[in-house]
Amino acid sequence: MPSLVGSDSTRPGRRVVYVDRDGTINPDFHYLSDPDRVEILEGVTAGIRALRERGFVVVCTTNQSGIARGLYTAATVEAIHERIQRRLASGAAQIDRFYFCPHRPEEGCPCRKPRLGMFLAAEQELGLGRKGSAIIGDRWLDISVGQQLGLLRILVPERGRENETWAEFSSDRPRPEFVAPDFLAAVRHVLERA
Ligand SMILES: [Mg+2]
Numbered sequence: 212m213p214s215l216v217g218s219d220s221t222r223p224g225r226r227v228v229y230v231d232r233d234g235t236i237n238p239d240f241h242y243l244s245d246p247d248r249v250e251i252l253e254g255v256t257a258g259i260r261a262l263r264e265r266g267f268v269v270v271c272t273t274n275q276s277g278i279a280r281g282l283y284t285a286a287t288v289e290a291i292h293e294r295i296q297r298r299l300a301s302g303a304a305q306i307d308r309f310y311f312c313p314h315r316p317e318e319g320c321p322c323r324k325p326r327l328g329m330f331l332a333a334e335q336e337l338g339l340g341r342k343g344s345a346i347i348g349d350r351w352l353d354i355s356v357g358q359q360l361g362l363l364r365i366l367v368p369e370r371g372r373e374n375e376t377w378a379e380f381s382s383d384r385p386r387p388e389f390v391a392p393d394f395l396a397a398v399r400h401v402l403e404r405a
């Protein structure tokens with residue numbers, strides 16, 4: 212995994228939209244461990260399809276400490292990602308690559324969001340740039356990553372959890388540049404700015 216941080220927001224490469232998983236692509240059930248429970252949130256399929264039609268790479272990053280906690284295995288996480296892809300495919304959409312962090316917070320790994328390990332790996336492996344790129348997520352840690360990398364940062368609070376979401380934005384945490392009511396509205400904002 213690449214070691215370092217860079218706030219080089221001019222990094223050249225393909226434009227990408229990073230999307231969070233739980234609470235953004237699918238409802239956040241807390242430690243989802245059953246592929247049969249995968250649902251895709253409203254506007255996600257159409258939004259991802261639109262991004263890819265406009266030439267964006269779509270990368271999903273997710274903290275999955277449930278693996279280190281022994282609640283499910285990496286193979287289960289992969290099965291869930293396959294299920295998400297299948298659901299998206301029925302609407303002609305697809306995620307280009309999934310990255311997950313299997314560690315617990317106290318392990319201090321370089322990949323757990325808001326750390327940048329998954330993103331630096333994606334940049335290298337997929338040739339991604341930062342200019343014109345964006346991140347869409349339902350929590351402060353997604354917004355923090357966007358700020359560190361110089362991406363357009365869009366918050367889509369999960370419906371019914373708005374108060375919880377905003378309570379996490381203590382004064383020293385970066386704010387989103389745009390708050391969207393749903394995923395499709397977030398995508399429209401990306402496309403207008405692109
Ligand atoms: Mg989330």
Ligand SMILES: [Zn+2]
Nearest residue numbers: 312320322323
């Ligand atoms: Zn990790």
